[in-house]
Amino acid sequence: MPKKNIAVISTLDTKGPEAGFVKSRIEAAGYGVVLLDTGILDRQDPSAPLPDVSADDIAREGGEDRAELAARSVEKETRNRGIRAMCKGSAKILRELHDTGRICGVIGLGGAQGTEICTFAMRALPLGVPKMMVSTVASGQAPFGIYTGTRDLTMMHSVVDILGLNSLTRRILANAAGAVVGMADADTIEEETDRLKVGITIYGQTTPAALAIKPRLEEQGYEVFSFHSNGTGGKAMEELAVEDMLDALFDLSTHEITDEIFGGIHAGDSNRLLAGGLKGVPRLVVPGALDLITLGRPETVPEEYRSQPNVPHNPNITLVRLNKEQMIRVANVMAERLNQAIAPVIVAIPVGGYSFYNKDGLHFRDPEADKAFVQTLKDNLKPDISVREIDAHVNDPKFIEEILAVFETLLEKAKLKNGK
Numbered sequence: 031m032p033k034k035n036i037a038v039i040s041t042l043d044t045k046g047p048e049a050g051f052v053k054s055r056i057e058a059a060g061y062g063v064v065l066l067d068t069g070i071l072d073r074q075d076p077s078a079p080l081p082d083v084s085a086d087d088i089a090r091e092g093g094e095d096r097a098e099l100a101a102r103s104v105e106k107e108t109r110n111r112g113i114r115a116m117c118k119g120s121a122k123i124l125r126e127l128h129d130t131g132r133i134c135g136v137i138g139l140g141g142a143q144g145t146e147i148c149t150f151a152m153r154a155l156p157l158g159v160p161k162m163m164v165s166t167v168a169s170g171q172a173p174f175g176i177y178t179g180t181r182d183l184t185m186m187h188s189v190v191d192i193l194g195l196n197s198l199t200r201r202i203l204a205n206a207a208g209a210v211v212g213m214a215d216a217d218t219i220e221e222e223t224d225r226l227k228v229g230i231t232i233y234g235q236t237t238p239a240a241l242a243i244k245p246r247l248e249e250q251g252y253e254v255f256s257f258h259s260n261g262t263g264g265k266a267m268e269e270l271a272v273e274d275m276l277d278a279l280f281d282l283s284t285h286e287i288t289d290e291i292f293g294g295i296h297a298g299d300s301n302r303l304l305a306g307g308l309k310g311v312p313r314l315v316v317p318g319a320l321d322l323i324t325l326g327r328p329e330t331v332p333e334e335y336r337s338q339p340n341v342p343h344n345p346n347i348t349l350v351r352l353n354k355e356q357m358i359r360v361a362n363v364m365a366e367r368l369n370q371a372i373a374p375v376i377v378a379i380p381v382g383g384y385s386f387y388n389k390d391g392l393h394f395r396d397p398e399a400d401k402a403f404v405q406t407l408k409d410n411l412k413p414d415i416s417v418r419e420i421d422a423h424v425n426d427p428k429f430i431e432e433i434l435a436v437f438e439t440l441l442e443k444a445k446l447k448n449g450k
Contacts, residue, residue, distance in 0.1 A: 122154070226277045
């Protein structure tokens with residue numbers, strides 16, 4: 031009997047032999063295969079293996095009739111309709127296969143269309159489930175975020191198009207099959223389940239504080255998950271909170287909402303500072319790096335920001351300090367989202383500055399703008415959200431000590447303790 035099953039996703043109308051080759055390699059390693067066909071066109075290659083889940087079934091789960099889509103494939107919008115249907119249908123089916131214990135991992139292969147469908151489906155699976163995508167678009171010229179999202183998805187560049195088997199495609203596909211089998215074979219380390227799981231956000235401007243806070247939390251018995259506030263990190267933290275994988279949030283670096291509002295390169299989405307609170311996860315909020323916009327190379331900085339203080343962080347990143355009016359705008363957005371939380375929230379303000387360059391004598395120091403931010407928060411937050419002002423910079427030892435105590439107060443308010 032096979033160890034377990036691994037799902038293989040591909041468009042069998044165009045990549046049947048390749049999918050069959052991957053299937054054979056996985057079976058040779060002792061695993062079974064559940065083959066999903068996401069091809070929209072009528073099958074043309076008689077050598078393609080028969081799927082376990084047909085394209086008709088997948089399209090139906092996605093709300094469409096595959097035969098109709100194939101017949102009308104030349105019409106405007108039909109192709110997009112088909113791709114959306116295959117995305118939705120394969121995601122639903124793949125998740126059901128996982129939740130019922132029928133698969134322990136997944137591998138997909140495809141070009142632009144196939145990559146869109148396969149990775150959409152893979153993102154429906156929980157973290158930790160092996161996910162391997164062999165793709166023609168997994169190159170340095172393509173954005174990866176649209177495919178990986180916040181999931182632990184591995185992409186392998188196929189180098190040549192996935193159009194027939196030859197000595198190179200066999201080698202690459204064999205490697206990919208070996209990789210997903212290796213991931214499925216990997217032993218998992220069972221962690222203690224009674225420790226409180228804490229998500230902490232970190233950004234370059236708050237790194238000294240985060241590096242000091244994380245081990246202190248671990249010394250107190252918490253399991254700590256660090257998230258880089260680069261747009262994806264904050265989104266991942268909010269998603270894990272919603273999925274019951276985090277018990278509390280130590281939101282030290284809330285920078286992503288600034289980039290969201292003002293068009294920075296590390297923008298989060300509208301769930302930032304909101305999703306975890308709606309789920310009922312308590313949150314300590316610090317305006318870490320909230321006082322700056324992260325933009326690209328100096329020549330790409332929009333004209334409207336060029337009169338504001340700025341610092342070249344590296345050749346490709348420019349930091350721009352928010353002015354008073356912009357800080358007020360951020361405070362209003364923050365208050366509007368935090369007010370919707372159904373769990374305790376505490377806001378802690380480092381009066382001495384929110385980011386590395388926001389301190390006395392450095393480029394981004396603007397006490398008037400920061401005071402306007404704090405006052406706006408106080409005026410708009412609901413009464414049960416307290417604002418604690420600490421007379422220190424965000425990276426100062428004094429702030430770190432006091433913020434750790436505030437976090438304990440938050441957990442007491444939420445009635446959370448290690449051991450739950």
